[in-house]
Amino acid sequence: xxxxxxxxxxxxxxxxxxxxxxxxxxxxxxxxxxxxxxxxxxxxxxxxxxxxxxxxxxxxxxxxxxxxxxxxxxxxxxxxxxxxxxxxxxxxxxxxxxxxxxxxxxxxxxxxxxxxxxxxxxxxxxxxxxxxxxxxxxxxxxxxxxxxxxxxxxxxxxxxxxxxxxxxxxxxxxxxxxxxxxxxxxxxxxxxxxxxxxxxxxxxxxxxxxxxxxxxxxxxxxxxxxxxxxxxxxxxxxxxxxxxxxxxxxxxxxxxxxxxxxxxxxxxxxxxxxxxxxxxxxxxxxxxxxxxxxxxxxxxxxxxxxxxxxxxxxxxxxxxxxxxxxxxxxx
Numbered sequence: 001x002x003x004x005x006x007x008x009x010x011x012x013x014x015x016x017x018x019x020x021x022x023x024x025x026x027x028x029x030x031x032x033x034x035x036x037x038x039x040x041x042x043x044x045x046x047x048x049x050x051x052x053x054x055x056x057x058x059x060x061x062x063x064x065x066x067x068x069x070x071x072x073x074x075x076x077x078x079x080x081x082x083x084x085x086x087x088x089x090x091x092x093x094x095x096x097x098x099x100x101x102x103x104x105x106x107x108x109x110x111x112x113x114x115x116x117x118x119x120x121x122x123x124x125x126x127x128x129x130x131x132x133x134x135x136x137x138x139x140x141x142x143x144x145x146x147x148x149x150x151x152x153x154x155x156x157x158x159x160x161x162x163x164x165x166x167x168x169x170x171x172x173x174x175x176x177x178x179x180x181x182x183x184x185x186x187x188x189x190x191x192x193x194x195x196x197x198x199x200x201x202x203x204x205x206x207x208x209x210x211x212x213x214x215x216x217x218x219x220x221x222x223x224x225x226x227x228x229x230x231x232x233x234x235x236x237x238x239x240x241x242x243x244x245x246x247x248x249x250x251x252x253x254x255x256x257x258x259x260x261x262x263x264x265x266x267x268x269x270x271x272x273x274x275x276x277x278x279x280x281x282x283x284x285x286x287x288x289x290x291x292x293x294x295x296x297x298x299x300x301x302x303x304x305x306x307x308x309x310x311x312x313x314x315x316x317x318x319x320x321x322x323x324x325x326x327x328x329x330x331x
Contacts (some may be wrong), residue, residue, distance in 0.1 A: 003240060005173065010033065012039070012066045012071070015038075019101045019127065021173065024054040026173060028141070032168060039060065039242050040058060069093065075100075077241045082112060088181075090115070098120050098122050102124070103192060125152070125169070128148045145174075146173065147149060198228075
């Protein structure tokens, strides 16, 4: 990613966890801001951010961080957005862009809009990227590379401000889509929120089994359970807020999921192998489509930097997919 003329003079990050620290790395890599400052809850987090070179200044008060900033990004749990908007409102500069990285959008708009002054541009955002890790040490510039960032500007938002924020996220490595907030919440309910809910539930079920010891669950974890535990290790506060703030869309998707699960239950009970194979074949194609769209690889690296052996395995998997595609075309 080549460096470019700074898009913003001063960027204020409210929160310096995985997404905030990764944004700093991405901005540094591309030269997107002349100055990066942050607000955090503890002095220890600020000191870590300064030590790692993530920020030029750190503040315990969010209002101090946003003073003079032309871009403010809230990188906090969505339940904290209203209080922070209320705190920073008096200190926001005219013309500043205010955004966020939360994975629910309708609730963030409803919570923040009443507190923000008319002289700023409020353009909520959601980078579809993450790992199970948290804290300022967990960030890395490549987190957003090849991923999507969804912007959900309220009606009447300034077009130039939207385009400026779009260019910012593109320079961070993301493709950008503009979407209505309610549609966004429905999409992520099935692609992100429901999978996390299922992961938490499966791990909880395994932990509660009386006839299987917890040590055995850990010791004999095959790929499926191991993969579920990865996202079940995500920040519990963040995901509590996600489900409470996107409850309607999540409940709708959960209802549909339960209906499909009942059909599979019936097929297993009835010994209906044809139905099971047909279902698995159709859903397998979706997984292959995700890989073909470059939203994942055949290697389950889960957002971690790949080791050399993983890169070799990825090359082998890519070659096998190409060979399989060629065989399918020939037949």
